[in-house]
Amino acid sequence: MAQNSLKHSLKDSLKTPLYDLHVELGGKMVPFAGYAMPVQYAAGIVREHQHTRDAIGIFDVSHMGQMLVSGEGVAEALEALLPIDVAGLGINQQCYSVLTTESGGILDDLIVTRWSENEFFLVVNAATSAGDLKHLQNHLRGCDIRVLGQRALLAVQGPKAGELIGELAPETRALTFMHGVHTKLFDHDCYITRSGYTGEDGFEISVADTAVEAVTRELLKDPRTAMIGLGARDTLRLEAGLCLYGNDMDRTTSPIEAGLQWSIARSRRAGGDKAGGFLGAETVFAQMEEGVSRKRVGFTVAGKVPVRAGADVIDEAGNIVGKVTSGGFGPTLGASIGMAYLDRGYEKVGTDLYALVRGKQIAITVAKTPFVPQRYYRG
Amino acid sequence: MSNVKYTKSHEWFRAEGDLVTVGITDFAQSQLGDVVFVELPEAERALEADEEAAVIESVKAAGDISLPFAATVVEVNTAVEEAPELVNEDPEGEGWFFRVRLEDPSALDALMSAEEYAEQAEG
Known part of the structure; x- marks a missing residue:
């Protein structure tokens, strides 16, 4: 039997802080976006997928880039790069956005969360994170851009995630989709948002890389939870109709071609209060007007x-x-x-x-x- | 006594009389993961050596089966087309793919024994 999968080198891959735990749990490690990541565990993709739809799946997404952008006027500065209403975001509110190119393509897609008046937390894709950083540095002069390299990220997804995380961190019970809170989980400081990429209710937990293994082991003690690999993450997001950067969109596709016009804030569209002003706006507007x-x-x-x-x-x-x-x-x-x-x-x-x-x-x-x-x- | 032979590419061949049943090994199914689709050759098809004879798709990858010798397909296991998970559940039993008649039955002799296969799969 010949298998048509590409073989990349695992040994050159970076490791997330949960690497040893993945191996211990029988994770089948594969190279992904420069990291050694578990494509599946012993249960296999189909069971892991269904477990997430039925109960709670825990995903290591620590390979994703976490950044903090801050400074006087940072909201307005970010609006030059993101076609969303950054200034209109409430504290602890988050928003999905694309990072547009000058020609109206998509440099990356990301989640922007307002931590305070002049402080925004960004979660970006792993493979694009270095390019994103350069892009932000070039365009956000006078703002402070910090890569949160010492933080890991867990996604806890599924219809029972609300119960579990609500029991452990009661402040999260009041969270609705796309809102977050600074809180503690098993005595570790973390930032929990009600978000994810599986189509299910769930949370993403940003926590110190030194604490993530302890937090994960605690979460795994609950019988409702199971570790889920990248394979099921992909089938879950596909069923939920969510785009994967690099596959379903990239620099050569515009947000309109990609069907992401919903992500462009009404106020940033032609005729809005803050129309345009982001990279590639002319192209994007022309496409919205004339079609693609x-x-x-x-x-x-x-x-x-x-x-x-x-x-x-x-x-x-x-x-x-x-x-x-x-x-x-x-x-x-x-x-x-x-x-x-x-x-x-x-x-x-x-x-x-x-x-x-x-x-x-x-x-x-x-x-x-x-x-x-x-x-x-x-x- | 059945005579099962193996290839480096993780197919097994069980000789029963003048017919040979073909499948993939337990190691192969564990590498592929959940099998969701199997495409089998038509009965009567004459297969050349190394020609793609069947396709196996798991959630994460696609693979194919070829034979290291020429043969004619005699029978296919429609059960695995209906229920591809049989390949994961019972790869060396119910999850067989098809039966062939070899042009040269001695061609099987060149393949690996169970012991030889186990050794190379570990290595």
Whole structure:
């Protein structure tokens, strides 16, 4: 049996502070974004995925970049880079945003949380974090930008996460989706937000790298919890219709093409109080006005064959009309799903097309996302 | 007594009379993880040596099966197409893929024994 997976070097990879625990728990370590990360544990991706949908999954996301940007006028300065209402964020409120390029592409996607009037906490993707830092340093003159290299990040996700974290840190009970609080967990200082990337209710916990193993071991004592690897993280986010940077968007795709126009604040759009003023705004506005030549969509697959990233999409006549950017088996659905960029005119929900898999035409249908309903806690 | 032989690429071949059953080893299924899709060759198909004969897709990866010799497909296990998880649950039993007739039955002799396979899989 020949396996078509790429072999990168594990030994050159960085380790998160939970590396030893992953190995101890039987994590199958693979190189990911420069880090050795567990793709799965003994239970396997399907069980880990379903455990997160049914109970509580704990994910090590310490590879992600954590930064603190502060200084007088930092909110306004950030608005030159992010098409969101940064100044309008309340203390401890957070917002998803893209970091745009001058040509209207996406440098990264991130979560911005206001810690205080002039202090913003950013969580960025691992692979892009060095580039993001340079970008912020170039554009945010006079602001203090600190990489929080000594902090780890845990995601605690699933329908029972609210109960568990509420028992351990009662201040979190009042948190609704996209809000955070400075608190203690097992006597360790941490910052807990009600957020995540699985489509489920849940939390992200930023904690000192020296404390994260103790916190994780304590959390794992609860029978509702289990460690979940990157494999299930990917299937969970795919079912939830969430984009993966580097797959479903990058510097060459705009937020409009990527279907992320919802992330652009009303006040920052053409005609808004604070319209434009972010990098690439002209391009983004023109696309919102005139439409785009291609668009990211979700699709379902007839049959179970996984349709993976890179597959061409063709129409009835055999013309190539798009490309798959994420795809595979969705364990909760028990079906194969994916995301693709399709040429204008093919993006309507219900459009029947084909994906080319090993030279065979596999019938796919453009579908609404999320594939599995998001269950965020909105109070 | 059945005669099971193995390849370096983690296929097993069980000779029963003049037919040979093909599957992947327990080690292979553990490496692949949850199998979600299996595509088998059609019965009667004449397979050349090293030709892609079957496709196995797990949640995280795709793999394929080829035979190190020419053979003709006699029967396929439609049960694994219906329930691909059989490959994980019972890779060397219910999770077999297909049966072939070899052009040259002695071709099996060149493959590894269970002991030889176990040694190289560990190493």
